[in-house]
Amino acid sequence: MVVADLHISLAAEEIFRLGPLVVTNTMAASLVGSLIIFTLLYAAGRSVRIRPGGRLTQGVEAMSEVILGLIEQVTQNRAKAERFFPLLMTLFAFILVNNWLGLMPGVGSITIQNSHGIVPLFRGATADLNTTIGLAIISVIMTQVYAVRELGLLRHAKKYFSFNPILLFVGLLELVSDVSKLLSFSFRLFGNIFAGEVLLVVIAALAPALAPLPFLMLELFVGLIQALVFTMLTLVFLEIATTNHSSPASHEVRSVEHEASSVSG
Amino acid sequence: MDIEIIREIMPGVTIVLGSALPALAIGLIGAKAMEAIGRNPEAAPKLQTVLVLVVAFAEAIAIYSLVIALILKFV
Numbered sequence: 187m188v189v190a191d192l193h194i195s196l197a198a199e200e201i202f203r204l205g206p207l208v209v210t211n212t213m214a215a216s217l218v219g220s221l222i223i224f225t226l227l228y229a230a231g232r233s234v235r236i237r238p239g240g241r242l243t244q245g246v247e248a249m250s251e252v253i254l255g256l257i258e259q260v261t262q263n264r265a266k267a268e269r270f271f272p273l274l275m276t277l278f279a280f281i282l283v284n285n286w287l288g289l290m291p292g293v294g295s296i297t298i299q300n301s302h303g304i305v306p307l308f309r310g311a312t313a314d315l316n317t318t319i320g321l322a323i324i325s326v327i328m329t330q331v332y333a334v335r336e337l338g339l340l341r342h343a344k345k346y347f348s349f350n351p352i353l354l355f356v357g358l359l360e361l362v363s364d365v366s367k368l369l370s371f372s373f374r375l376f377g378n379i380f381a382g383e384v385l386l387v388v389i390a391a392l393a394p395a396l397a398p399l400p401f402l403m404l405e406l407f408v409g410l411i412q413a414l415v416f417t418m419l420t421l422v423f424l425e426i427a428t429t430n431h432s433s434p435a436s437h438e439v440r441s442v443e444h445e446a447s448s449v450s451g
Numbered sequence: 452m453d454i455e456i457i458r459e460i461m462p463g464v465t466i467v468l469g470s471a472l473p474a475l476a477i478g479l480i481g482a483k484a485m486e487a488i489g490r491n492p493e494a495a496p497k498l499q500t501v502l503v504l505v506v507a508f509a510e511a512i513a514i515y516s517l518v519i520a521l522i523l524k525f526v
Contacts, residue, residue: 380518
């Protein structure tokens with residue numbers, strides 16, 4: 187039966203070697219994605235003026251405004267939102283472009299022949315656990331960096347280590363939850379995108395005529411949602427980490443966490 | 452029972468057991484969200500965002516078991 191011919195590989199396949207460095211097809215695809223983002227933003231950035239520039243610039247500015255508005259909803263503070271914006275916008279753009287690149291025609295279907303057999307030349311970067319673990323590490327470490335930058339090293343360390351035994355226990359649990367955050371970020375994104383890939387391959391093998399269409403639409407939607415979820419979770423964790431718990435205004439922390447779920451209609 | 456038979460069916464069993472509870476969780480979350488929106492339609496955008504966030508959390512658990520099933524099947 188045709189299903190027996192499916193080549194689904196959990197690990198990314200190598201396309202060539204540069205000495206000791208293995209270049210996989212997902213690395214190639216993420217390079218293409220980064221080039222796309224770079225060209226888009228470079229072209230848009232060339233006509234930034236006080237009075238609105240060309241249509242591309244206006245489009246990029248509009249999208250940035252949407253994301254900035256989202257961040258401001260959570261942080262309740264425009265200056266803080268602008269400090270968080272670069273990291274969050276980068277994460278969102280990178281994850282979105284790479285999710286959707288995995289659906290483009292040619293990705294996964296154009297193959298080359300090398301010492302490992304016939305391998306696809308490109309493969310969605312976020313369908314590779316390496317990429318998603320890297321993104322999760324960036325997210326978790328930058329949360330710590332931002333927290334130290336906003337609060338100072340001592341106040342931030344006091345959240346995890348204190349002399350009160352109960353607070354010490356809670357602090358150690360927070361450390362453990364940081365590690366679980368890393369795992370959950372990476373596996374959520376990887377699982378969604380890789381499972382989507384497998385689904386598309388299986389449907390294409392079973393009924394290639396019209397059946398893949400609704401699944402492609404689903405994967406477009408899932409790609410967008412996963413990029414959004416990754417960004418918003420990073421945002422919420424950033425906000426919680428950079429809030430000063432010991433200040434008299436700590437009652438605002440709870441309201442911030444409630445606001446963390448609001449979006450302008 | 453043969454180890455080979457177990458190896459064949461384990462991916463299926465993994466995903467069945469691992470997505471039953473998350474499915475229930477997502478259903479409960481959605482039900483509560485609908486209740487809340489019905490009670491206060493003006494707060495719908497806020498509730499919608501919380502809904503999407505919490506559903507993503509619950510779905511992540513199902514994704515973990517899916518990844519294990521895929522590893523069992525293809526590695």
